[in-house]
Amino acid sequence: MELIIFFKSKAEVELQLNQDGGLLDRLIFALDIHFDTMLVTSIDKILKRNRIEPTSLKSVKVAGLVDQSSVAYQVARAVVAAMESP
DSSP: OEEEEEEOSSSEEEEEEEETTEEEEEEEEEOSTTHHHHHHHHHHHHHHHTTOOGGGOSEEEEEESOOTTSHHHHHHHHHHHHHHOO
16 A cells, blocks of 8 residues: 655645555645645545555655645655654
8 A cells, every 4th residue: 555645736736545556546635835734634534535544554655746845845755754653
């Protein structure tokens, strides 16, 4: 099981939940000033909707059209790091 935080554009983010190389579920939300809260809430929502425990994720990645020096990218990387820590 893999979760990808995919920046579709400067205004939209898609969470992609993949299993065995195929797309299991996706959740799209707007990239706005409340991105940190929206990201964490959306991750909780997609995991609950699919009855998946965060510990069962093999990997969490950030991808897509995003400037790696942007605050949004840094927030996404911090969330990934938090999810990967024991």
